[in-house]
Amino acid sequence: MVNSESNNQHSKLYYQQNLPNQMVTAVIVLNKELRIQYVNPAAEALLIKSFNKLADQQLKSIFFNNPINDNRLNQLLTSGQEFSDSDVILEFFDRRKITVEITASSVDFDKSPHILLEFKQIDQQKQISVEAFQQLQWESARDLIRGLAHEIKNPLGGLRGAAQLLNKELATEQQEYTQMIIEQADRLTNLVDRLLGPNQLPNVSDQNIHVVLEKVAQLTSFNKPENVTIIKDYDPSIPDITFDPDKLQQAILNIVNNALQVLGPDGKITLKTRATSNKTINGKRIKLAMQLSIIDNGPGIPEKIQNTLFYPMVSGRANGTGLGLSISQTLINQHRGKLSCISQPGHTEFIIILPITEATKS
Structure with a gap:
C-alpha cells in the first residue's frame, strides 16, 4: 500500500496528464500490474472510497465479484484494442450492487502503458426502462382481463334472470336446482366485479x-x-x-x-x-x-x-x-x-x- 505522499505524487502526475477530473463518468487508471493509480472524483463517489484508500490496490480486490477478467485487461495492454461491456454488475463486499457500462482503453503515462477504465452507472435508466415496460404489460393485461370479464358478465346476467323465471314455475322441492344456479351466477358475478377492479375515481x-x-x-x-x-x-x-x-x-x-x-x-x-x-x-x-x-x-x-x-x-x-x-x-x-x-x-x-x-x- 502506498503512503499519502506517494498518493499525492500519483494524483499530481495524472492531473498533469489532463485527465477528466470534472467528468461525471467514473474514471479509473490501472498500471501494467493492474493496480489502481488514479481515480477521479466521480469514481470515488461510485466506489464510496477515497483515492487514498484505493491507490495501488488490485482492481479485483475492491469487488466481491470480478467484473473484468484479468486476462482481458492484460490482453488490452498487449494489443491496445479497447473493449466495452454493457449491463455489468459491480458487487461490493457490503453486498451493494450497481449496474454499469464499462469502456476499457490503453493509454501511455510517463512512457508506461496504462489502462483507462470508464464506468457509467445505468441503474436509473435501466429501472425506468423496466418500469415503463412493466407498466405497459400491466395495462395490457388489465385491459384483456376487463374485456374478458365483460364478456363473461353479460351472459351471466341472462343466465341468472332465466333461472329466476324458471324458479317461479317449479315446485318447491325442485327449486333447489335453480337456487344453486342463481347462487353460482352471483358468485361468478362477484368474482368478475373484483377482476374489473375499482371503477370509481378517487375522491381526493x-x-x-x-x-x-x-x-x-x-x-x-x-x-x-x-x-x-x-x-x-x-x-x-x-x-x-x-x-x-x-x-x-x-x-x-x-x-x-x-x-x-x-x-x-x-x-x-x-x-x-x-x-x-x-x-x-x-x-x-x-x-x-x-x-x-x-x-x-x-x-x-x-x-x-x-x-x-x-x-x-x-x-x-x-x-x-x-x-x-x-x-x-x-x-x-x-x-x-x-x-x-x-x-x-x-x-x-x-x-x-x-x-x-x-x-x-x-
Whole structure:
C-alpha cells in the first residue's frame, strides 16, 4: 500500500496528464500490474472510497465479484484494442450492487502503458426502462382481463334472470336446482366485479399520509399474529398530499395483509415514509414526492413472478386470489402515483410514490 505522499505524487502526475477530473463518468487508471493509480472524483463517489484508500490496490480486490477478467485487461495492454461491456454488475463486499457500462482503453503515462477504465452507472435508466415496460404489460393485461370479464358478465346476467323465471314455475322441492344456479351466477358475478377492479375515481383532498398509516396499523393490530411487530418510521416533515384516504388505505392494507400471511416467528412489518425528489412516475419527472415503503422480513416473493406480480390472478400463495396487489396497483395509478416492489429472502419492500404538488407543499 502506498503512503499519502506517494498518493499525492500519483494524483499530481495524472492531473498533469489532463485527465477528466470534472467528468461525471467514473474514471479509473490501472498500471501494467493492474493496480489502481488514479481515480477521479466521480469514481470515488461510485466506489464510496477515497483515492487514498484505493491507490495501488488490485482492481479485483475492491469487488466481491470480478467484473473484468484479468486476462482481458492484460490482453488490452498487449494489443491496445479497447473493449466495452454493457449491463455489468459491480458487487461490493457490503453486498451493494450497481449496474454499469464499462469502456476499457490503453493509454501511455510517463512512457508506461496504462489502462483507462470508464464506468457509467445505468441503474436509473435501466429501472425506468423496466418500469415503463412493466407498466405497459400491466395495462395490457388489465385491459384483456376487463374485456374478458365483460364478456363473461353479460351472459351471466341472462343466465341468472332465466333461472329466476324458471324458479317461479317449479315446485318447491325442485327449486333447489335453480337456487344453486342463481347462487353460482352471483358468485361468478362477484368474482368478475373484483377482476374489473375499482371503477370509481378517487375522491381526493389534501390529507396527512400518517393518519392513514395509523389507521392501517390499528386495523392490522386487531388480527395480526402475536409474533408479528409493526414498526413505524415516519418523516414528520412530509406535508399534506392529495389522495383519497379510503382508497389509499385499501391499497396499503392489501399489501400489509399479504405480508401477514407469510411472516414467521419474529416477523416485522415496517411502515416508512420519506420525502424524496426527482422521481420518475410513468415517464414524468416529479420534483418532489412522498415515498412510502412497506417492508417485511418474510421469505420473499418467488423470482419467477416478480415481473408479473401486479397482474390479475398472479399470486405467490397456493390459496391466494391474485387480486389484492392488482387492485392496489390500480388504486395507486388512479392517484397518478407508482407502486413497485423489490424482494429477496428476508427483505420485501413495496414502494408507493405519490407526488407532492406545489399547492400542498406551501
